[in-house]
Amino acid sequence: MKVVKFGGTSMESSQSIRRIIDILQHKYSQGEKFIVVSSAMSGVTNLLTQLSEQAATGINFKDELKELEKRHFTVIKDLIEVKYQNPVLTQIKIYINELEDLLQAVLNLKELSLQSKDFILSYGEKCSTFLLSQIAKQYFPNSLFVDTSTLIKTDDYFGNAKVEFLETEKLIQKFYTNNKDKILFATGFIASTKDNRITTLGRGGSDYTAAILAASIDADEIELWSDVDGMLTADPKIVKKAFPLAEVSYTEAMELSYFGAKVIYPPAMIPAISKKIPITLKNTFNVDFKGTQIKETVQKNSYPIKGISSIDHVSLVNVTGSGMIGKVGFSGKLFSLLARENINVILITQSSSEHSITFAIEPQDISKAKEVFNREFELEIETHKLNPLTVEENLSILAIVGENMKQTPGISGKFFHALGRNGINIHAIAQGSSEYNISVIIKNKNISKALNAVHDIFFIELTKTLHVFNVGTGNIGSTLFKQIEKQSKYLRENNDIEVKIVGISNSRKMFINEDGIDLENWKNILEESGEKATLEKFTEKIKQLNLSNCVFIDNTASPETSKFYQQLFQSNVSVVTCNKIANSSSFDEYNLLRNTARKRGVDFFYETNVGAGLPIIRTLKDLMTSGDQIIKIEAILSGTISYIFNNFKGDATFHDVVKKAQELGFTEPDPRDDLSGKDFMRKMMILSRELGNPTEEKDIKLGEILPESCIKAPTVEVFYEELKKSEDYFNQIKKQAENNNQVLRYIGKLENGEATVRLEMVDCNHPFYNLTGSDNIISFTTERYKSNPLVIKGPGAGAEVTAAGVFADLINVGAN
Ligand SMILES: NC(=O)c1ccc[n+]([C@@H]2O[C@H](COP(=O)([O-])OP(=O)(O)OC[C@H]3O[C@@H](n4cnc5c(N)ncnc54)[C@H](O)[C@@H]3O)[C@@H](O)[C@H]2O)c1
Numbered sequence: 021m022k023v024v025k026f027g028g029t030s031m032e033s034s035q036s037i038r039r040i041i042d043i044l045q046h047k048y049s050q051g052e053k054f055i056v057v058s059s060a061m062s063g064v065t066n067l068l069t070q071l072s073e074q075a076a077t078g079i080n081f082k083d084e085l086k087e088l089e090k091r092h093f094t095v096i097k098d099l100i101e102v103k104y105q106n107p108v109l110t111q112i113k114i115y116i117n118e119l120e121d122l123l124q125a126v127l128n129l130k131e132l133s134l135q136s137k138d139f140i141l142s143y144g145e146k147c148s149t150f151l152l153s154q155i156a157k158q159y160f161p162n163s164l165f166v167d168t169s170t171l172i173k174t175d176d177y178f179g180n181a182k183v184e185f186l187e188t189e190k191l192i193q194k195f196y197t198n199n200k201d202k203i204l205f206a207t208g209f210i211a212s213t214k215d216n217r218i219t220t221l222g223r224g225g226s227d228y229t230a231a232i233l234a235a236s237i238d239a240d241e242i243e244l245w246s247d248v249d250g251m252l253t254a255d256p257k258i259v260k261k262a263f264p265l266a267e268v269s270y271t272e273a274m275e276l277s278y279f280g281a282k283v284i285y286p287p288a289m290i291p292a293i294s295k296k297i298p299i300t301l302k303n304t305f306n307v308d309f310k311g312t313q314i315k316e317t318v319q320k321n322s323y324p325i326k327g328i329s330s331i332d333h334v335s336l337v338n339v340t341g342s343g344m345i346g347k348v349g350f351s352g353k354l355f356s357l358l359a360r361e362n363i364n365v366i367l368i369t370q371s372s373s374e375h376s377i378t379f380a381i382e383p384q385d386i387s388k389a390k391e392v393f394n395r396e397f398e399l400e401i402e403t404h405k406l407n408p409l410t411v412e413e414n415l416s417i418l419a420i421v422g423e424n425m426k427q428t429p430g431i432s433g434k435f436f437h438a439l440g441r442n443g444i445n446i447h448a449i450a451q452g453s454s455e456y457n458i459s460v461i462i463k464n465k466n467i468s469k470a471l472n473a474v475h476d477i478f479f480i481e482l483t484k485t486l487h488v489f490n491v492g493t494g495n496i497g498s499t500l501f502k503q504i505e506k507q508s509k510y511l512r513e514n515n516d517i518e519v520k521i522v523g524i525s526n527s528r529k530m531f532i533n534e535d536g537i538d539l540e541n542w543k544n545i546l547e548e549s550g551e552k553a554t555l556e557k558f559t560e561k562i563k564q565l566n567l568s569n570c571v572f573i574d575n576t577a578s579p580e581t582s583k584f585y586q587q588l589f590q591s592n593v594s595v596v597t598c599n600k601i602a603n604s605s606s607f608d609e610y611n612l613l614r615n616t617a618r619k620r621g622v623d624f625f626y627e628t629n630v631g632a633g634l635p636i637i638r639t640l641k642d643l644m645t646s647g648d649q650i651i652k653i654e655a656i657l658s659g660t661i662s663y664i665f666n667n668f669k670g671d672a673t674f675h676d677v678v679k680k681a682q683e684l685g686f687t688e689p690d691p692r693d694d695l696s697g698k699d700f701m702r703k704m705m706i707l708s709r710e711l712g713n714p715t716e717e718k719d720i721k722l723g724e725i726l727p728e729s730c731i732k733a734p735t736v737e738v739f740y741e742e743l744k745k746s747e748d749y750f751n752q753i754k755k756q757a758e759n760n761n762q763v764l765r766y767i768g769k770l771e772n773g774e775a776t777v778r779l780e781m782v783d784c785n786h787p788f789y790n791l792t793g794s795d796n797i798i799s800f801t802t803e804r805y806k807s808n809p810l811v812i813k814g815p816g817a818g819a820e821v822t823a824a825g826v827f828a829d830l831i832n833v834g835a836n
């Protein structure tokens with residue numbers, strides 16, 4: 021035998037009641053035996069509460085009551101054959117008339133007692149359940165309407181009555197035995213006192229009715245039907261990746277529902293728990309879905325925790341003072357005091373030094389708590405044995421719940437790591453020794469970020485979602501998008517990484533979508549839905565959204581973007597950049613950025629600053645951290661210049677080769693940044709700084725390649741014209757090299773803290789002689805690689821290799 025309960029959402033309209041009938045017909049055809057419990061139609065209990073309270077203040081209720089009648093009549097007309105309608109219409113009419121009399125009495129007396137209110141509310145369930153039973157009768161002729169107020173006996177605590185179990189059980193058993201051949205349709209929520217005055221069972225009342233009936237007749241199972249798929253790992257409104265749990269234990273269900281998961285009300289389950297009756301949560305909108313089963317013992321699943329829940333608004337109260345130390349009974353006194361004032365204490369922690377007790381309460385209780393504390397401990401406060409209460413506000417509780425945590429080391433470590441990495445400060449921590457629940461108190465504004473970060477770390481089979489804000493959609497930016505789009509499935513399946521591009525900006529337009537931007541269509545989206553771009557607005561939005569694992573990618577060559585890195589780090593956003601400006605600004609700035617990132621526990625990656633995608637920065641860092649000593653670095657680090665000298669031969673003109681280098685995407689947006697040596701100089705400066713030298717721009721000796729006129733050209737167009745005019749100059753250098761069987765190489769050297777970049781002619785014995793395309797080459801002479809230096813060589817410019825380097829940096833964010 022099953023007890024099947026349908027909540028208000030299932031009793032909303034003709035359509036939803038039709039669904040209930042379908043569900044019951046299916047059960048019936050499968051030979052299942054069941055008792056049905058039903059709530060009032062959705063919204064009716066609230067409406068009746070409101071009407072009765074209003075009536076007590078003299079406000080009329082007739083129109084609303086008419087509406088209520090109509091709602092029930094509509095269902096009758098929709099779902100009951102005409103020939104059977106009359107008696108049902110009549111009975112509902114009788115109920116509504118009785119309701120009207122009751123409300124009229126309240127209106128006349130201008131008084132509403134809890135007792136009268138319960139009586140009035142009981143009509144919600146009476147109407148709905150009677151109605152359902154009569155609809156069902158057409159399919160199951162042995163349907164029987166049961167007014168449970170005649171079976172469930174309570175004390176006279178109206179509004180939240182306490183059940184007298186012994187008597188109730190007897191009445192239910194007797195009724196059940198006498199009606200074994202019937203399908204019972206029982207009202208939820210309502211009961212009565214010994215002397216037959218109507219009472220109600222409080223919050224979760226219909227679930228409670230189901231549990232009481234099930235426990236009394238030793239049912240095999242309870243099904244609670246609502247409009248959700250059961251109990252989820254977290255609130256799906258906040259955590260998009262939350263998913264329904266197949267099984268949870270009674271204890272876990274209690275813990276999860278206590279915080280947030282509103283699908284069931286734990287006290288209502290107690291009669292079922294005491295008889296170990298499993299409870300299944302089902303969805304009327306997703307009938308075939310298994311839902312969540314709540315029972316005594318559950319199979320271990322692969323996740324270390326079951327769910328995450330939260331309470332949104334709490335305040336934290338700190339009691340401090342030497343007067344508490346070693347004082348037996350102090351906390352007893354403190355908490356009885358709060359209990360006496362009906363202040364609900366949600367969480368308590370105490371340090372073992374006994375110098376402080378911290379507890380969480382609801383914000384509306386703060387002033388009362390202060391008042392009673394000050395009054396009770398006036399003497400202790402005056403003599404400085406206790407300090408006045410301090411209160412922290414705008415906080416939330418976040419709790420991870422699950423029986424698997426028990427005896428499993430590392431869960432709290434993981435939990436706190438996820439919070440710490442996302443810059444979420446923990447104000448207090450509590451874990452019961454039952455190890456079912458670890459609760460932390462954090463700032464309210466961080467709750468959504470925290471829920472998502474913690475959910476990711478425990479549930480998405482370790483899938484990490486990187487929330488990316490990308491600035492710069494030129495050569496590199498647009499290529500990066502292509503690469504990410506192509507690779508995202510692989511990353512999801514093989515690396516458990518989800519890359520979500522949440523924001524895109526270029527110098528004209530910006531667009532942000534928290535759910536991710538479709539990379540197949542980003543150009544149109546940005547063009548059509550984007551707003552005017554400003555970096556201020558873009559970064560403000562990043563901070564405001566406060567997403568977990570958040571990364572800012574700088575794919576511009578702009579000096580403006582780097583001004584925002586510092587505040588991004590401070591907001592726990594990692595930065596990946598191919599833009600060299602930040603790292604080649606002043607040494608102080610360079611240091612500040614690094615230190616801030618380190619302090620905030622976020623990443624600052626810029627592998628592509630030197631040699632594009634070639635692993636140069638990484639290699640240098642590895643050499644240094646593993647204790648090698650760098651003696652000398654020699655390198656060709658301008659892809660553009662490398663390409664030019666590799667192709668400036670035979671009939672080719674210097675002008676055309678430069679143009680081609682730009683077309684191939686090797687040059688900076690302004691190619692003079694390359695040809696002036698400035699771009700190379702920046703790279704040398706970054707390498708030198710990585711070595712620990714406080715290098716500034718002026719410390720690097722830079723050999724010129726271009727004649728003055730080219731450098732000074734006011735625009736890129738004029739620069740190209742000047743290049744044409746200087747063709748003789750370039751030809752002469754070319755000739756000279758060719759005559760000596762040499763090639764031109766623009767080479768950087770770093771030795772003894774000194775950095776130079778010079779144009780050299782080298783012969784075939786030089787290790788840098790054989791280069792092709794936009795190749796970069798770098799040779800590290802170190803203590804360990806002394807006679808034979810470590811060499812890295814390959815294309816050091818171009819959109820594909822650079823975007824790939826940015827991509828690799830991005831994937832590494834948060835890896836350590
Ligand atoms: N090309 C290479 O091989 C290579 C290699 C390594 C590093 N890089 C670096 O890549 C970066 C980008 O180069 P690119 O060739 O893609 O440049 P690009 O000119 O093609 O694109 C630059 C993008 O940045 C945007 N932008 C500029 N200023 C902005 C601002 N203030 N706010 C928002 N957006 C802004 C532009 O709108 C454009 O979308 C440069 O810093 C360059 O040094 C390039």
Ligand SMILES: N[C@@H](CCO)C(=O)O
Pocket residue numbers: 628629630631632657658659660661686687688694699816817818
């Ligand atoms: N413009 C740069 C790109 C790599 O930073 C070069 O030519 O080397």
Ligand code: NA
Pocket residue numbers: 627628629630631632633634635636637825
């Ligand atoms: Na690199």
